[in-house]
Amino acid sequence: xxxxxTICCVRRGSQVALAGDGQVSLGxxxxxxxxxxxxxxxxxxxxxxxxxxTADAFTLFEKFExxxxxxxxxxxxxxxxxxKDWRTDxxxxxxxxxxxVADKDVSLIISGSGDVIExxxxxxAIGSGGSFALAAARGILKHSELEAEKVxxxxxxxxxxxxxxxxxxxxxxxxx
Numbered sequence: 598x599x600x601x602x603t604i605c606c607v608r609r610g611s612q613v614a615l616a617g618d619g620q621v622s623l624g625x626x627x628x629x630x631x632x633x634x635x636x637x638x639x640x641x642x643x644x645x646x647x648x649x650x651t652a653d654a655f656t657l658f659e660k661f662e663x664x665x666x667x668x669x670x671x672x673x674x675x676x677x678x679x680x681k682d683w684r685t686d687x688x689x690x691x692x693x694x695x696x697x698v699a700d701k702d703v704s705l706i707i708s709g710s711g712d713v714i715e716x717x718x719x720x721x722a723i724g725s726g727g728s729f730a731l732a733a734a735r736g737i738l739k740h741s742e743l744e745a746e747k748v749x750x751x752x753x754x755x756x757x758x759x760x761x762x763x764x765x766x767x768x769x770x771x772x773x
Contacts, residue, residue, distance in 0.1 A: 602634055603726030603756045603763040604646035606697045606704045607734050607749040608719030612773050613699050614745040615644040616753050618726070619766035621651070631766050639665040642700055643672060644770050648724030649694030657683070657694055661707075672700045676713045684711040695723040701772055722752075726760030746771045 601622040606615045617634035620627055634654070635646040639662060647654035660682065664675035676698060683689045689709070696707040706714045706721050714721075720738065722731035734752035737743060743751070750769055757763045 601762045602648045602724040603722065603730050603753055603760060604634060604648055604697050604724050605722040605727070605730040605734055605749050605752050605756075606644070606646070606699050606720070607738070607745045607752070608699075608704060609738065609743075609745040609748060611701075612745040612771060613644070613701065613704065613719075614749040614769055614771045615646050615697065615699055616749040616767050616769040617646045618753055618757060618763045619768065620762060620764035622762050627764075630764055633768055635768055635770050637770055638662045639670055642670060642772075643698060644700075644772060645696060645698045646723075647694050647696050648727070650692070653692035653694045654696075656689075656692060657696055660689070661696065661698065670700075672698060672703055672705065673713070673715075676705045676707050680707050680709075680711050680713045683707075683709045697721050697723055699772070724763070726753075726756035726763035729756035729759045729763075 604617045619631040621629040621632045668674040730752040733755035757765045
């Protein structure tokens with residue numbers, strides 16, 4: 598499990614929202630409060646967030662954006678190609694991170710072990726507070742009519758109350 602972050606993605610109606618907290622931890626020390634762990638990539642049509650080593654995540658963002666270019670924005674094909682390269686390439690397989698990526702149609706979790714997972718319910722979360730945010734988002738979706746942006750932000754605020762590696766400095770990106 599990767600310590601130091603919580604990333605959560607929620608789909609509701611025509612909206613998809615991705616949120617990440619801002620805390621960067623090194624061991625038991627908080628090094629930074631306002632890191633940005635989510636990005637808009639591929640002409641602002643894809644949202645991406647990472648949990649894990651920052652340098653590794655930047656490498657993966659770059660590789661993933663190249664795959665999106667190669668497959669002309671086809672998110673599932675680009676994700677599978679990245680996962681394959683990540684698992685088989687000698688240098689890439691040492692990278693320690695997880696990614697959540699989403700476009701207007703699909704949300705995916707990508708791992709270095711070759712996993713490309715699409716959640717059944719449109720909710721995905723990674724990082725040390727991921728399980729807390731996932732449970733919170735599912736509960737909020739089930740018992741409210743809030744839009745995806747508000748659900749994902751509330752889910753991260755709940756995770757921040759529980760996970761010591763997650764803070765309340767939350768960045769949110771939305772696609773409609």
